[in-house]
Amino acid sequence: MEYDGSGFSGWQRLNKPGEPGRRDEPTVQAALEQALSFVAGEAVEVVCAGRTDAGVHAAAQVVHFDGPARRDPRGWVLGTTSRLPPAICVRWCVPVADDFHARFCARARRYRYSILNRPVRPALQRQYLSWERRPLDADAMHRAAQALVGEHDFSAFRTVHCQAPHARRDLQHIDVSRAGEVVTIEVQANAFLHHMVRNIVGSLLPVGRGERPEGWVGELLTGRDRTAAGPTAPSAGLVFLGPRYPAQWGLPAEVEL
Known part of the structure; x- marks a missing residue:
């Protein structure tokens, strides 16, 4: 599925159907389950490949459910x-086979973060772009980012609210490039911590602006101190490109390894 996350409080349903609390806050999961339940004629619950935060978009979110009809x-x-x-x-x-699981069977996940780099904020496509008015050196950002490739402890780039049992992740690929006024960061890892991509972007921006040397990002990784790293980048520029699965599951090519 794909979605524009601008008007949602993230992917995850905030309470179970019928429970009081935050039920008035729209989430992608709640909307999908309601629609699927109508088609099925009974309640349906879903599991996604990767939960997205409020304001984050998805181009190829993969979801599984047991079809009651x-x-x-x-x-x-x-x-x-x-x-x-x-x-x-x-x-x-x-x-899919009964033992397929959208989250646990995924071997990688991909994100793209887009920054409009010009003196004036965007009017068109503003919900899909972050904005940086000061000039960015995308090549320097790319070189700095390569220190993150591999399996590391990414404590410096996780939110304090992250509930993951540990911070070790295998970051398989990260690329920073420029096309005209837009700087794009694409990253793939086996899994991500809460706010990990946005915190990485927030720490690459000072390098792109020339405020920090390229080696600073590697120092942050080694130091494992979130308070020393850059701020969390805005959610608007982030798109979940989707997970990747082994070919054995027979899924479309866009989500295969």
């Missing part, structure tokens, strides 16, 4: 999308 894939796609708000759609649906 028989519908062909086209019926699930069109029927569910017809019950979703305009900011969310189901792009494809395929049957």
